[in-house]
Amino acid sequence: MAKPQPQAGDRLASPDGGWGWVVVGALFMASALVFGLLRSLGVFFVEFVQYFDKSAQAVSWITSIAVAIQQLISPVGTALCHAYGARPVVMTGGFLSALGLILASQATSLTHLYLTMGLITGSGWALVFAPTVASVMQYFTRRRSLAMALGFTGVGLSSFAFSPFFQLLVKLYAWRGALLILGGLSLNLMICGALIRPLPAPKALEQKIDKEKKKASCSSFLKRLFIYLELSLLGEKAFLTYGLAVTLFNSGYFVPYVHLVAHSRHVGFSEYQAAFIISATGVTDLVGRVVSGWLSDLRRLRLLHVLCLWTGLTGVFMVLLPMGSIQGSYTGLLVISLAYGFCAGAMTPLVFSAVPDIVGMQRMLGALGLLQLIESLGGLLGPPLSGWLKDQTGSYTASFLVAGGFILAGTLVLATLPNFCSCSPPPSPKNQNHGQNKSPECGLQYNAILSPSPSETQPRTELLTPSQPSLQDLQNCQPDPQLSSLSTPTADPTVL
16 A cells, blocks of 8 residues: 655654764764663672672662663653753753762762762763654654664673773772763763754744644643643553563663672672673674664564564573573673673664654653653662672572563563554554654644643644545544545544
8 A cells, every 4th residue: 555645844854864863873972871881880889899898789779779760750851852952951961960970989978879870870861861862763764773773882882891991990090080080971971962953844834833832831830741741641551561561671681780790700700801791791782783773674573573572582591691600601601691782782772662653753752751760660679689689699690580580571561562463563553643753852842733732622633644544544533524625534543
């Protein structure tokens, strides 16, 4: 069936290239300085345990708080992005990220590290990550998975480089000097924010935006907050199911990056051998991201099916991680770590690329923030639980087994999504055609246009693109006098 062509000025065109590749470069740097740095904090884990003379569980809370705050405050970042645009929000986040690490270098207790590395730096990461990811998605449609994968390769490259680099910094300047240097590196996140450029809106659309902004200015604060945060998604089964699956993924995903170095040291390997395992895992993580993005854009399989495959393999290899070091086998641990890194890298870009398939492009920005909020529970639970298991059992075996179990459970939950077993793409989510490829810079204006007031009983049709209706759409649609002069009927997409 021929795909209908949109009318000029109906919606913003996704360039699938051009300046979008610069934004991909910004995502590359942002992912490296957020999650690449986060993955390599295991080097500091051993130093903190020894310096503060605290348990593994207590020190694990530093990473857990940082991850949880990054995800918990993400809806605030997306709401600010709607109101003020992605560029100033990301630049502010870069400043906070650096400030937290610089202050952490002067910490005299774990509580100080909780507040600086956990609260302040985590808040900065929240303002950086979701708006940058959303900006890349808006610039790409056909090659979205590949663009996301290339942007997230920054995590793999930085994991390879940061672990031995951090180990060297700790050896030369102690952990305080190393954190001070990391704070300086994090200032580069402000440059990443400056590179985000909004997509221009057509003149006809700008006139509608100006008209509707006047109406929106009279609405209550709670109503506008509801619009900015896309809270209506919390009533949709598909989104909640996907959020639960991602929460379970998040409960186990970061455990190896927090405890793999400590586990390697615990079984008798040197500090540089332990750091090399994380670095080598980062290389296969990088390769996995690119391979996964390229295969997904071939569209031979549904994106959710491919994601389910990679998450299942990630859980299996995580369970096998402690088995690799039996009888002091460094080679066995390295091989399983490489396999785990490949699969973990392959699943990461697809977790975000699948969001538009669940909620549609028009609500993608708010969905990213809410998804990060929901999965923050998993990030807060995983590392402390694994640290507690280590304190109780004396080894990290139980920690890796439980973390792998979380990811496998998330895979099973993912399989319960509506229409998951269908080999063909599901019906388009509601309102997906409305303002498709919306720029994060124009979030406030689009939400004002596309979110009807409670008194409106008819859907807006000014921005609808003519499309070929399905039989179900024709059976459900009601006559509209405003559409009587059109030769091609327009129907609301089916809710996923």
